[in-house]
Amino acid sequence: QKEVEQNSGPLSVPEGAIASLNCTYSDRGSQSFFWYRQYSGKSPELIMFIYSNGDKEDGRFTAQLNKASQYVSLLIRDSQPSDSATYLCAVQTGAGSYQLTFGKGTKLSVIP
Amino acid sequence: NAGVMQNPRHLVRRRGQEARLRCSPMKGHSHVYWYRQLPEEGLKFMVYLQKENIIDESGMPKERFSAEFPKEGPSILRIQQVVRGDSAAYFCASSPDGGGYTFGSGTRLTVV
Numbered sequence: 001q002k003e004v005e006q007n008s009g010p011l012s013v014p015e016g017a018i019a020s021l022n023c024t025y026s027d028r029g030s031q032s033f034f035w036y037r038q039y040s041g042k043s044p045e046l047i048m049f050i051y052s053n054g055d056k057e058d059g060r061f062t063a064q065l066n067k068a069s070q071y072v073s074l075l076i077r078d079s080q081p082s083d084s085a086t087y088l089c090a091v092q093t094g095a096g097s098y099q100l101t102f103g104k105g106t107k108l109s110v111i112p
Numbered sequence: 113n114a115g116v117m118q119n120p121r122h123l124v125r126r127r128g129q130e131a132r133l134r135c136s137p138m139k140g141h142s143h144v145y146w147y148r149q150l151p152e153e154g155l156k157f158m159v160y161l162q163k164e165n166i167i168d169e170s171g172m173p174k175e176r177f178s179a180e181f182p183k184e185g186p187s188i189l190r191i192q193q194v195v196r197g198d199s200a201a202y203f204c205a206s207s208p209d210g211g212g213y214t215f216g217s218g219t220r221l222t223v224v
Contacts, residue, residue: 032211036215042217043215043216044155044215046212046213049212088154088155090155098143098145098160098207098210098211099145099157099160099168099171100145100213101157102155104152104153104154105154
């Protein structure tokens with residue numbers, strides 16, 4: 001049974017601070033890792049993906065992957081109230097199916 | 113370039129009726145995925161299709177649920193004899209190559 005675990009939150013950070021979102025996964029065969037943002041009542045929106053160990057930066061977002069520890073994280077620098085949403089971690093084994101296993105998400109609240 | 117189009121946005125069905133959910137992938141995308149999101153739950157994979165083929169239906173309930181992606185027209189997720197437990201948001205996603213998905217806006221199914 002593939003599992004993706006996230007703290008449900010809510011995680012509250014003040015505006016301008018760094019928000020750190022964490023995710024662990026159980027399947028060592030996982031190859032691709034995605035972070036989605038979902039506003040209440042809306043569909044998930046892809047923020048970042050990462051395939052290799054290390055850091056990947058895109059604007060205010062940095063994804064970090066450690067396959068040995070089966071851990072992936074998302075850092076949001078200079079957090080804005082508009083970043084308030086639920087962040088979903090998703091893992092793909094890539095074994096021909098391309099299905100994603102999602103965590104339940106972490107609710108982030110950025111306080112002005 | 114239109115995104116993934118789903119309709120209807122909201123669907124109300126009485127117990128025992130059939131629900132048909134439609135999804136048109138982004139132009140150039142040949143991979144279609146259906147996910148279900150129950151209240152306070154994460155997104156759960158249901159089925160992965162390419163044109164005229166079901167590639168992976170490991171997440172589909174064994175009864176009452178079916179999916180197709182015909183040569184012409186949208187992908188259809190069909191739920192027969194709906195029950196209250198089928199009430200959820202159903203999201204379709206598409207990708208050109210099995211990588212990061214783009215999700216549609218979803219269909220909110222309510223069974224009364």
